[in-house]
Amino acid sequence: MTTDPLVPRPSTGIAAATTDLTKVYGSGDTRVVALDRVGIAFREGEFTAIMGPSGCGKSTLLHCVAGLDTPSSGSVRVGTTELSTLDDRRLTRLRRDRIGFVFQAFNLLPTLSALENITLPLAIAGRRPDRKWLDRVVSMVGLSHRLDHRPAELSGGQQQRVAVARALVSRPAIVFGDEPTGNLDSRAGADILGFLRDSVRELGQTVVMVTHDPAAAAYADRVVHLADGRIANETYHSTSHQA
Numbered sequence: 001m002t003t004d005p006l007v008p009r010p011s012t013g014i015a016a017a018t019t020d021l022t023k024v025y026g027s028g029d030t031r032v033v034a035l036d037r038v039g040i041a042f043r044e045g046e047f048t049a050i051m052g053p054s055g056c057g058k059s060t061l062l063h064c065v066a067g068l069d070t071p072s073s074g075s076v077r078v079g080t081t082e083l084s085t086l087d088d089r090r091l092t093r094l095r096r097d098r099i100g101f102v103f104q105a106f107n108l109l110p111t112l113s114a115l116e117n118i119t120l121p122l123a124i125a126g127r128r129p130d131r132k133w134l135d136r137v138v139s140m141v142g143l144s145h146r147l148d149h150r151p152a153e154l155s156g157g158q159q160q161r162v163a164v165a166r167a168l169v170s171r172p173a174i175v176f177g178d179e180p181t182g183n184l185d186s187r188a189g190a191d192i193l194g195f196l197r198d199s200v201r202e203l204g205q206t207v208v209m210v211t212h213d214p215a216a217a218a219y220a221d222r223v224v225h226l227a228d229g230r231i232a233n234e235t236y237h238s239t240s241h242q243a
């Protein structure tokens with residue numbers, strides 16, 4: 001792998017994958033099979049959208065692959081790392097160093113500036129931000145003139161840009177988004193989707209996004225449909241949305 005952070009990484013290989021991933025919540029009358037033997041691979045440098053009706057297991061899939069939830073059975077690998085082999089400390093470190101997450105709620109710290117929010121995960125990891133990379137990510141999401149602002153001084157769309165930059169700045173193996181435009185108007189949502197798209201095209205980022213909105217899914221290279229905890233079908237876009 002190149003050491004120059006400005007050179008996109010090659011789009012070969014698998015960023016994360018599952019085999020027979022099953023997640024069961026509850027037991028007896030309240031037993032719910034949220035994921036039923038799901039096998040899926042996310043290629044490096046690819047933008048995947050995961051769609052499906054409410055309750056079909058989209059968030060559970062994201063949380064299991066991101067190491068935020070524990071499978072009942074089956075396997076999850078991030079890169080070549082099998083998550084079930086990690087103790088809590090190593091899993092926390094993997095999440096911190098190799099996973100970015102953008103939630104529907106922006107989840108910014110209100111007392112920190114935009115810049116401090118973006119670099120907080122690196123600060124927690126004791127890592128110094130790569131200045132060039134930080135500048136590139138910040139300018140890509142159009143925040144160069146808003147870095148001193150606190151979240152309350154930013155629009156929802158700008159706050160989500162901060163969350164996107166925060167997810168990208170550590171150069172994670174994968175950025176996950178769970179309905180990242182769910183709280184935004186269509187214009188601000190389109191901006192965020194465009195930035196995620198740009199991160200794939202310009203930075204070689206791997207992105208996996210849950211959405212129930214076909215217009216949002218149109219930004220992805222690949223759309224995977226879940227139904228009742230299983231993969232129902234998937235489609236590839238020959239040309240990605242460029243808007």
Ligand code: ADP
Nearest residue numbers: 025026032034053054055056057058059060061
């Ligand atoms: P989606 O994101 O597609 O709406 P989820 O992955 O959130 O679906 O949920 C899948 C199924 O698992 C649903 O039936 C949901 O009620 C159930 N579920 C999700 N999280 C929990 C939990 N923490 N405890 C019990 N059931 C849960």
Ligand code: MG
Nearest residue numbers: 058059060178
């Ligand atoms: Mg969900």
